[in-house]
Amino acid sequence: MTDTLLWYSTRGAGAVSMILLSAVVVLGVLSTMRVQSAAWPRFLTTGLHRNLALLTLVFLALHIVTAVVDPFTHLGWLAAVVPFSSYYRTFWLGLGTIAFELLAAIVVTSLLRGVIGQAAWRIVHWLAYASWPVAVIHGFGTGTDVLSAWFMVLAIVCVFAVALAIIIRLMQPPADPLASARNEFRVGVSRKSNP
Numbered sequence: 554m555t556d557t558l559l560w561y562s563t564r565g566a567g568a569v570s571m572i573l574l575s576a577v578v579v580l581g582v583l584s585t586m587r588v589q590s591a592a593w594p595r596f597l598t599t600g601l602h603r604n605l606a607l608l609t610l611v612f613l614a615l616h617i618v619t620a621v622v623d624p625f626t627h628l629g630w631l632a633a634v635v636p637f638s639s640y641y642r643t644f645w646l647g648l649g650t651i652a653f654e655l656l657a658a659i660v661v662t663s664l665l666r667g668v669i670g671q672a673a674w675r676i677v678h679w680l681a682y683a684s685w686p687v688a689v690i691h692g693f694g695t696g697t698d699v700l701s702a703w704f705m706v707l708a709i710v711c712v713f714a715v716a717l718a719i720i721i722r723l724m725q726p727p728a729d730p731l732a733s734a735r736n737e738f739r740v741g742v743s744r745k746s747n748p
């Protein structure tokens with residue numbers, strides 16, 4: 554009974570982690586595009602991005618702990634820390650460990666952002682683009698549910714959403730860092746010429 558519960562928890566928490574991680578990546582991409590409207594101010598995108606990232610960690614912790622303590626697989630804690638050290642599905646589990654460690658690096662640098670500076674934080678944050686496909690491939694490689702219709706639909710929606718966000722982002726012209734300064738200057742000049 555306990556083994557079955559653990560196994561279902563690993564699978565359920567894995568699927569939820571994949572959905573949440575995809576949403577976090579989409580929101581991260583949207584926040585770099587400064588998407589906003591009257592009904593959706595920009596802080597909502599960044600706030601949701603941050604809070605969903607924290608929720609992802611909670612489900613990932615559940616996914617990993619239940620996988621490690623499951624007596625059927627006997628994974629051991631080393632498998633969760635050292636990539637490709639597991640005797641069980643070595644390659645696919647190794648990818649999961651790598652994805653988790655990339656995420657851990659993103660979390661730690663986000664907490665230390667004030668110390669390490671914006672430039673270093675941004676470089677590490679780019680790892681999110683790598684951790685997402687690695688995590689999805691891990692799920693496909695090792696998941697029990699990958700051939701179920703519900704998992705397929707979820708995975709296709711996740712892949713489609715992230716791919717669409719990245720394509721839209723790549724099609725955007727580069728942001729003008731001096732746009733607001735230029736705007737203020739223009740307003741100042743027009744005020745002076747129309748006293």
Ligand code: HEM
Nearest residue numbers: 564567568570571620633649650652653688692696697698
């Ligand atoms: C970003 C990190 C990770 C994500 C997003 C993720 C996600 C997933 C997903 C979606 C599945 C398929 C679940 C299903 O079949 O319903 C899965 C399976 C699995 N994952 Fe992960 N995973 C991650 C990291 C890890 C790590 C670090 C471990 C443990 C060392 C791990 C252990 C497992 C195991 C044992 C399975 C197979 C469960 C089964 O028997 O079906 N995962 N994972």
